[in-house]
Amino acid sequence: MAINRWIQSGNYRRSYKEDQTIFATFSEQASLIVFLIFLALVPHMPFMNRQLFRVVDLAFIYTIAVMGLNIVTGYAGQINIGQAAFMGVGAYAAVTITRDIATPLFQFGKTLPFWYIIILLPLSGLVAALVGAFVGLPSYRLKHLYLAIATLAFQIIFTWGVGHSPFLNQGGSIRIARLDFFGTVIKGSKTIGPFFYYFALIVLIIMAIAMRNILRSKYGRALIAVRDNDRAADAMGINPGLTKVYAFAISGFFAGVAGAIFALYNGSVIVESFSLSTSIDFLAMAIVGGLGTMVGSLIGPSFMLFLDPFVEKFSGFAQTIFPSTIDVATAMRPTIFGLIIVLFLIYEPRGLANWWRLLRQYFWRWPFKY
Amino acid sequence: MSEKKSQLVIDNVILSFGGLNALTNVSIGIESGAITSIIGPNGAGKTSLLNCISGFYKATSGSIKFEGIELVGKSPYQISKLGIARAFQNIELFSGLSVLDNLMLARHTHLKYSFFESLFFYGKCQNQEIINREYVEGIIDFMELEEYRKAVVGELSYGIRKRVEMARALTLDPKLLLLDEPMAGMNLGEKEDIVRFILDIKAERDIAVVLIEHDLGVVMDISDYVYVLDFGMKIASGIPDVVAKDPAVITAYVGGESLI
Ligand SMILES: Nc1ncnc2c1ncn2[C@@H]1O[C@H](COP(=O)(O)OP(=O)(O)OP(=O)(O)O)[C@@H](O)[C@H]1O
Numbered sequence: 001m002a003i004n005r006w007i008q009s010g011n012y013r014r015s016y017k018e019d020q021t022i023f024a025t026f027s028e029q030a031s032l033i034v035f036l037i038f039l040a041l042v043p044h045m046p047f048m049n050r051q052l053f054r055v056v057d058l059a060f061i062y063t064i065a066v067m068g069l070n071i072v073t074g075y076a077g078q079i080n081i082g083q084a085a086f087m088g089v090g091a092y093a094a095v096t097i098t099r100d101i102a103t104p105l106f107q108f109g110k111t112l113p114f115w116y117i118i119i120l121l122p123l124s125g126l127v128a129a130l131v132g133a134f135v136g137l138p139s140y141r142l143k144h145l146y147l148a149i150a151t152l153a154f155q156i157i158f159t160w161g162v163g164h165s166p167f168l169n170q171g172g173s174i175r176i177a178r179l180d181f182f183g184t185v186i187k188g189s190k191t192i193g194p195f196f197y198y199f200a201l202i203v204l205i206i207m208a209i210a211m212r213n214i215l216r217s218k219y220g221r222a223l224i225a226v227r228d229n230d231r232a233a234d235a236m237g238i239n240p241g242l243t244k245v246y247a248f249a250i251s252g253f254f255a256g257v258a259g260a261i262f263a264l265y266n267g268s269v270i271v272e273s274f275s276l277s278t279s280i281d282f283l284a285m286a287i288v289g290g291l292g293t294m295v296g297s298l299i300g301p302s303f304m305l306f307l308d309p310f311v312e313k314f315s316g317f318a319q320t321i322f323p324s325t326i327d328v329a330t331a332m333r334p335t336i337f338g339l340i341i342v343l344f345l346i347y348e349p350r351g352l353a354n355w356w357r358l359l360r361q362y363f364w365r366w367p368f369k370y
Numbered sequence: 371m372s373e374k375k376s377q378l379v380i381d382n383v384i385l386s387f388g389g390l391n392a393l394t395n396v397s398i399g400i401e402s403g404a405i406t407s408i409i410g411p412n413g414a415g416k417t418s419l420l421n422c423i424s425g426f427y428k429a430t431s432g433s434i435k436f437e438g439i440e441l442v443g444k445s446p447y448q449i450s451k452l453g454i455a456r457a458f459q460n461i462e463l464f465s466g467l468s469v470l471d472n473l474m475l476a477r478h479t480h481l482k483y484s485f486f487e488s489l490f491f492y493g494k495c496q497n498q499e500i501i502n503r504e505y506v507e508g509i510i511d512f513m514e515l516e517e518y519r520k521a522v523v524g525e526l527s528y529g530i531r532k533r534v535e536m537a538r539a540l541t542l543d544p545k546l547l548l549l550d551e552p553m554a555g556m557n558l559g560e561k562e563d564i565v566r567f568i569l570d571i572k573a574e575r576d577i578a579v580v581l582i583e584h585d586l587g588v589v590m591d592i593s594d595y596v597y598v599l600d601f602g603m604k605i606a607s608g609i610p611d612v613v614a615k616d617p618a619v620i621t622a623y624v625g626g627e628s629l630i
């Protein structure tokens with residue numbers, strides 16, 4: 001039995017409790033632990049430089065936002081073209097709460113204590129969740145494309161609104177103080193890179209566990225029910241409108257937390273970070289990763305962010321072929337990303353998560369073919 | 371049958387779609403613990419009536435009271451919470467989910483934990499999940515769906531999906547179960563199973579059943595009371611033996627001959 005548990009190929013769970021477990025076998029648990037240890041060691045690797053830290057840190061932060069997007073779009077089936085704006089709400093909430101409330105109240109100096117950050121993240125998340133619920137309200141009446149347009153409208157109103165608020169420096173840079181992590185000020189790329197690597201990773205893991213728990217509870221099932229068949233969900237005693245609204249709220253919370261970390265990471269916010277094209281990038285990450293799968297939201301953002309430099313290089317190369325009067329380079333990135341979204345939607349709507357699933361299946365069943 | 375004892379009282383309901391009446395002055399009483407059938411030719415308004423009861427359509431006028439509570443104007447999810455469950459004529463399952471998940475969804479309002487508790491899962495949330503899973507397993511046994519437990523609903527045969535649909539309605543633990551042609555398109559063996567389930571539901575679980583069915587043999591066999599609709603109007607009602615001999619019913623159905 002001891003050995004069998006490592007390689008068991010079928011499902012031999014004997015109680016309903018065992019049936020709720022997430023990772024079926026010991027070997028799955030073991031590989032997860034090995035992977036986490038690997039992640040913990042990465043910052044100490046010799047190849048880690050400033051640029052790589054930037055890519056990985058951003059990947060972690062974006063992953064949190066994309067997990068939220070996956071809840072509302074992947075699980076609840078409501079297209080959201082404004083996730084970057086929700087992230088922006090979180091970022092601006094973090095900055096303004098710190099500037100206008102916390103700093104006068106707690107007499108913060110040049111740095112922010114770590115305990116304050118622990119409070120600031122969920123607070124920024126809550127603000128974005130409330131905005132999310134508000135933007136999701138039309139889902140009581142609107143469906144599919146109409147709702148997508150409502151979220152698009154929010155994205156545009158956000159950019160316009162921030163750009164016209166003197167309170168938010170017309171969208172120009174607003175600074176937020178650096179962190180004081182128990183005596184160490186997180187300042188300069190040498191400390192910012194590794195610190196936010198661990199910080200974002202830990203927040204990411206906590207959020208992933210929360211997401212996993214929501215999804216296996218009645219609240220998660222209700223999201224899927226509303227997506228699959230909202231008439232039937234209604235007949236099951238599930239309020240479809242309310243369910244969609246709270247999907248938007250959860251999604252907003254994730255985006256808000258991501259936004260707050262993003263603001264702290266950069267030490268400032270500008271409105272350009274939360275543009276429509278970032279929202280579309282998020283959608284691309286969710287789609288390429290795999291809508292409606294937990295694994296998808298974890299691998300999609302990293303995949304796309306690591307692809308980005310190659311696309312950039314290719315754009316530069318393409319520019320050398322065309323005459324300089326045609327600006328191919330700037331058009332290349334959205335074109336390629338758009339193409340990737342379309343190709344995935346057509347050929348692999350289940351995203352990279354499906355490749356991952358097939359690979360895992362193949363691996364666990366080896367040497368048997370099926 | 372005295373209307374005072376009725377669990378569900380439908381009083382003078384009119385349902386019109388842009389001037390066209392799908393239901394005209396329909397008054398019906400459903401007694402608790404009984405099997406009440408609603409029959410009538412295609413397009414008679416049977417499904418429309420169920421839609422009015424379960425809140426998918428809003429009656430243009432009239433009242434529908436369940437245990438004294440007015441249903442007209444309420445949403446389907448509110449009516450479901452009052453204890454009225456429904457199996458749809460055109461299967462409305464969550465086709466991407468397993469049979470188990472479909473049934474667990476019917477436990478939504480019975481799972482007593484908050485969103486905040488679900489974030490941590492272990493503890494109250496997990497206990498509730500287990501208790502309700504046990505309930506679902508009870509229904510799976512009852513409806514003899516053991517072998518399909520983990521199967522994705524969309525991949526099951528029509529007959530089994532119909533049965534899952536009925537099982538899911540039953541999993542809501544309702545006081546009143548509305549079944550819209552639960553054995554349509556089934557072979558004789560499958561039909562006999564469904565009939566047996568309906569009789570068991572009445573006998574063992576004390577749930578009132580409203581049955582819409584075209585197979586008059588079955589209807590006359592198992593019903594305690596029968597209503598007949600034609601062109602949106604109630605044309606007859608009574609115990610099966612009486613309804614079967616009613617001239618109006620015979621004309622509506624076959625234009626003269628006896629029904630059974
Ligand atoms: N949403 C709707 N809009 C317009 N007309 C409708 C609508 N729903 C039902 N009807 C009409 O109401 C009438 C009754 O339909 P209903 O589906 O209730 O009949 P039924 O008795 O269930 O028939 P069947 O035995 O074929 O299921 C039909 O003429 C139908 O076209």
Ligand SMILES: [Mg+2]
Pocket residue numbers: 416417418459550
């Ligand atoms: Mg019908």
